[in-house]
Amino acid sequence: MSRNKPAKRARLANEGVPGRLKYFTARAVANIRQNVFVNVVTVGTITLALLILSLFLLVFVNLEGLADNWSKRVQVTAYFDQEPSPQELGTIRAGIQSLPGTAQVVYVSKEEAVTRFRARLKGQESLLEGVSADILPASFEISLKRESRDSEAVEAYVARLKRIPGVAEMQYGEEWVRRFNTFMNFMRLVGALLGGFLLLAVVFIVSNTIKLTIYSRKEELELLGLVGATRMFIKAPFLIEGVIQGAAGSLLALVILCACYFGFLHNAGNFLSFNPADTGLSFLPAGYLAGIFFGGMLLGFLGSMTSLKRFISI
Amino acid sequence: MIQLHNVFMSYQRDATALNGVTLHIPKGDFVFLTGASGAGKSTLLRLLYGALKPTRGQVVVDGQNISRLPPGQIPYLRRGIGVVFQDFKLLPNRTVLENVAITLEVLGWGKKDIGKKVFHILRQMGLEHKINATPLRLSGGEQQRVALARALVNDPRILLADEPTGNLDEENKAQILNFFKEANIRGTTVVVATHDRRLLENGHRRVVVLDKGAIAEDGDVQK
Ligand SMILES: Nc1ncnc2c1ncn2[C@@H]1O[C@H](COP(=O)(O)OP(=O)(O)OP(=O)(O)O)[C@@H](O)[C@H]1O
Ligand SMILES: [Mg+2]
Numbered sequence: 007m008s009r010n011k012p013a014k015r016a017r018l019a020n021e022g023v024p025g026r027l028k029y030f031t032a033r034a035v036a037n038i039r040q041n042v043f044v045n046v047v048t049v050g051t052i053t054l055a056l057l058i059l060s061l062f063l064l065v066f067v068n069l070e071g072l073a074d075n076w077s078k079r080v081q082v083t084a085y086f087d088q089e090p091s092p093q094e095l096g097t098i099r100a101g102i103q104s105l106p107g108t109a110q111v112v113y114v115s116k117e118e119a120v121t122r123f124r125a126r127l128k129g130q131e132s133l134l135e136g137v138s139a140d141i142l143p144a145s146f147e148i149s150l151k152r153e154s155r156d157s158e159a160v161e162a163y164v165a166r167l168k169r170i171p172g173v174a175e176m177q178y179g180e181e182w183v184r185r186f187n188t189f190m191n192f193m194r195l196v197g198a199l200l201g202g203f204l205l206l207a208v209v210f211i212v213s214n215t216i217k218l219t220i221y222s223r224k225e226e227l228e229l230l231g232l233v234g235a236t237r238m239f240i241k242a243p244f245l246i247e248g249v250i251q252g253a254a255g256s257l258l259a260l261v262i263l264c265a266c267y268f269g270f271l272h273n274a275g276n277f278l279s280f281n282p283a284d285t286g287l288s289f290l291p292a293g294y295l296a297g298i299f300f301g302g303m304l305l306g307f308l309g310s311m312t313s314l315k316r317f318i319s320i
Numbered sequence: 321m322i323q324l325h326n327v328f329m330s331y332q333r334d335a336t337a338l339n340g341v342t343l344h345i346p347k348g349d350f351v352f353l354t355g356a357s358g359a360g361k362s363t364l365l366r367l368l369y370g371a372l373k374p375t376r377g378q379v380v381v382d383g384q385n386i387s388r389l390p391p392g393q394i395p396y397l398r399r400g401i402g403v404v405f406q407d408f409k410l411l412p413n414r415t416v417l418e419n420v421a422i423t424l425e426v427l428g429w430g431k432k433d434i435g436k437k438v439f440h441i442l443r444q445m446g447l448e449h450k451i452n453a454t455p456l457r458l459s460g461g462e463q464q465r466v467a468l469a470r471a472l473v474n475d476p477r478i479l480l481a482d483e484p485t486g487n488l489d490e491e492n493k494a495q496i497l498n499f500f501k502e503a504n505i506r507g508t509t510v511v512v513a514t515h516d517r518r519l520l521e522n523g524h525r526r527v528v529v530l531d532k533g534a535i536a537e538d539g540d541v542q543k
Pocket of ligand 2: 361362363406482483
């Protein structure tokens, strides 16, 4: 391949993907500099929108955690009259494990039951003197999958469990916890709906604000088209600008969120005696934080893209 | 270079701006397009750079049929056409240099080459001392020259100018006309829409007269 090209026109310094990207980014940065005010407004809007969304997520995640904690107490215990032989044990365990809704099955032998009982009565071991392992039954302790922890699901599960031969008696969770789980399922639905609407509102507001950015430069868009710019050439700097705005907005939102959390929210839980087991509210997990950041960039990108459609006619 | 065949153009249903125009402008020609206000001069120019598509008839520019040109191809057509718009369309928050540079940036030129070329043409136009001014700080004649520089900076095959001497004094008019002539000598096909009699009296040029969207006269003006 020859490296010499006919030097008919000036060398195109911006050809190739990296060159183009560099040019478009420079263009985007120049645009931001030239329109500081509109950009501040846009970034501010994105920040506020994402902040509201993250606070919502924070509350939601904490409620989820709380619900999860409490609902772990929903456990079904299946007792045996006789300690089963290892072979029987295997069959029954397999039977239970194949039931839909089973999360984990733990076998508690007679000896172990006694050990546990002893531990509970620490300091009063004398009470147990002479008591043999025989009085306490062996059992399976079954924890349920999350979606099977509400009242109805537990009833259904127990009904199915009864059909497994060898299981003599069952005991299952506290009634209020099951009710709470039913309530939480309802809350999850409400939360998802609310979150959905909130997200929609955020997308709408942000894309309209970005429309302002673009509207303030509609002459430029028109002119670029008239001097022979391709659609891509016109759009790219605006899309990059949108991504920059989104990134700036979401970073700012995260910083404010951190400040709020570590400033006072982290012990608000105690104050509300919200979750007595834990100490205060927990922060959003890293995955969520990354999600907010990339979500913000995506928001800026999509906001620019949808707004551009109306102004580019070629 | 430019061919119109029985072209009709209407913006609204029954108001036709062009009424069966047939016109041939060969390569290297210099044509004045004239006629009363509303005769359709700007409309005709808009057809030539692909801002409008004819309602009926054929428009062929630089070998491309405008009505059949896919939208993705229009930018490439426009790169060969310099346009001086009736309202200039200069960007108010960019400097003179940046305004002229746009034409070359679109083509993907590098910064250095753009700088050289733009400075060169602005010096020809006598604007080298205004390079960093914004258009709003310029006089009408200076703005007109910036618009012309932007249209000519990439040596287009075709130059279209719409009312380029609107509010200019005689001296400025003569200067602008001179730039057109020079571009024409370098091989650019030039079409100038104007109702400025003075401009028309200035030389032996082909003049096309439009009247209510139809060609009323097409010939050389001898003075
Ligand atoms: N964007 C538009 N929408 C609807 N009608 C238009 C539009 N532009 C022009 N027209 C109509 O088309 C006709 C021709 O207009 P055009 O602008 O081509 O005239 P012109 O010869 O350039 O006039 P002038 O000398 O005043 O610039 C006029 O009747 C005008 O009202
Ligand atoms: Mg006009």
